[in-house]
Amino acid sequence: MTAIATDAVPDARGHFGPYGGRYVPETLMHPLQELEAEYARARRDPGFQREFEYYLREFCGRPTPLYFAERLTRELGGAQIYLKREDLLHTGAHKINNCIGQILVARRMGKTRIIAETGAGQHGVATATVAAMFGLKCVIYMGAVDCERQALNVLRMKMLGAEVVPVKAGQQTLKEAINEAMRDWVTHIRTTHYILGTVYGAHPYPLMVRNFQRIIGDEARRQILEKAHRLPDWLVACVGGGSNAMGLFYPFLNDESVKMVGVEAGGEGIATGKHAARFQGGSLGVLQGACSYLLQDEQGQIQLTHSVSAGLDYAAVGPEHAWLRDCRRVEYTAATDAQALNAFTELARLEGIIPALESAHAVAEVIRRAPTLSREQIIVVNLSGRGDKDVAQAAQFISF
Ligand SMILES: *Cc1c(COP(=O)(O)O)cnc(C)c1O
Numbered sequence: 001m002t003a004i005a006t007d008a009v010p011d012a013r014g015h016f017g018p019y020g021g022r023y024v025p026e027t028l029m030h031p032l033q034e035l036e037a038e039y040a041r042a043r044r045d046p047g048f049q050r051e052f053e054y055y056l057r058e059f060c061g062r063p064t065p066l067y068f069a070e071r072l073t074r075e076l077g078g079a080q081i082y083l084k085r086e087d088l089l090h091t092g093a094h095k096i097n098n099c100i101g102q103i104l105v106a107r108r109m110g111k112t113r114i115i116a117e118t119g120a121g122q123h124g125v126a127t128a129t130v131a132a133m134f135g136l137k138c139v140i141y142m143g144a145v146d147c148e149r150q151a152l153n154v155l156r157m158k159m160l161g162a163e164v165v166p167v168k169a170g171q172q173t174l175k176e177a178i179n180e181a182m183r184d185w186v187t188h189i190r191t192t193h194y195i196l197g198t199v200y201g202a203h204p205y206p207l208m209v210r211n212f213q214r215i216i217g218d219e220a221r222r223q224i225l226e227k228a229h230r231l232p233d234w235l236v237a238c239v240g241g242g243s244n245a246m247g248l249f250y251p252f253l254n255d256e257s258v259k260m261v262g263v264e265a266g267g268e269g270i271a272t273g274k275h276a277a278r279f280q281g282g283s284l285g286v287l288q289g290a291c292s293y294l295l296q297d298e299q300g301q302i303q304l305t306h307s308v309s310a311g312l313d314y315a316a317v318g319p320e321h322a323w324l325r326d327c328r329r330v331e332y333t334a335a336t337d338a339q340a341l342n343a344f345t346e347l348a349r350l351e352g353i354i355p356a357l358e359s360a361h362a363v364a365e366v367i368r369r370a371p372t373l374s375r376e377q378i379i380v381v382n383l384s385g386r387g388d389k390d391v392a393q394a395a396q397f398i399s400f
Helices: 026-045 046-060 071-074 097-107 121-132 144-149 152-158 173-187 206-214 215-228 242-251 320-327 336-351 355-374 388-395
Strands: 019-023 067-069 080-085 115-116 137-143 162-165 192-194 236-239 259-267 283-285 289-294 330-336 378-383
Touching: 019 259, 019 320, 026 097, 026 173, 026 206, 046 097, 067 215, 071 080, 071 336, 071 355, 080 215, 080 388, 097 192, 097 206, 097 242, 115 121, 115 173, 115 283, 121 137, 121 152, 137 144, 137 173, 144 152, 144 162, 152 162, 162 173, 173 192, 206 215, 206 320, 215 242, 215 378, 236 242, 236 355, 242 259, 242 320, 242 378, 259 336, 259 355, 320 330, 330 336, 330 355, 336 355, 336 388, 355 378, 355 388
Parallel strands: 080 378, 115 137, 115 192, 137 162, 236 259, 236 378, 259 330
Antiparallel strands: 019 289, 067 080, 283 289
16 A cells, blocks of 8 residues: 555645546636635644534434444355444434534624535535524425435425525536535525535535544444454445545554555446446546546537436546545445345345435445455445435336
């Protein structure tokens, strides 16, 4: 493994090597600088950190357990498998960690209105939840097609008092919802904070979101040292934008013995073109404020992506992941829809845990890798969310 200087990135302008940065219209430069400055102050303020930890503990249910998956380990007959149980958090996934952090920054800035984009609706639900908890007005942008596919989450957001705006432009999915949220932000900049849901977008979002999610890896590190008295050999996490993976990986980046695998959505297979595996089929480009690996055609037009799991179905990947891949610090693979669905049922039947279809991609990689490793090896896999939201969809593919 190559040693990497994790503290050297991002640089002052938000670059992770050639990736990241701040590719936005002039009207967004000032608000991003303002956000960067306030976040920098908050980061140095012990009172902010205490408040953040208070809400993670009392409202979200942290720390989440690091659970030894005894039957899955035995069934696979290789490495010992531990599950980081982010699925047990309030609202059902890791996304709430970041939402708590960002709404606390928004409050420091005196903002009274929160906006967000959402694809599957999970980030929208987490955002609507923290907005309700702090009594702030909340508007969620969601592609009209996604609103139909994720009707239950639309109802949850409305129940929490948020206004859900169906976006009818283009493919009517996540990309268009992000554009619309950006437009809203420019128009209402004085009152409004935009809670971005992953380690993507213009600086400082990738840095800020990673730091709010690193609680996952900080806890996992402490917990595995308590349970196994040593560091894990492998970390495995699924990669949509990449926030749950960055959260798990970041506190281990300087531990050279710890190997890391990020799992993208292989959809119907890389060769079919119907996937969201940016590192398998993508190229360098700029989308929604950042430079990174994108799925695009020769003209730079963003390609249609496909995944059985809505949360991994996005054309770009977080810039820090692109950098970690270049450094060869993290290995990136893909799991297909079929492999993820198989992992979904395996975990349900062997462990009594129904994972989110996103997380099932990470479990699929564990199912592939664990049998090739010795029984002394330890794998920590991030169970980024629970699968209640996916049961109806999975049932279309699985025979009982
Ligand atoms: C949104 C989501 C993801 C993908 O987002 P990342 O930023 O890559 O973590 C993964 N798992 C679950 C459960 C999600 O809701």
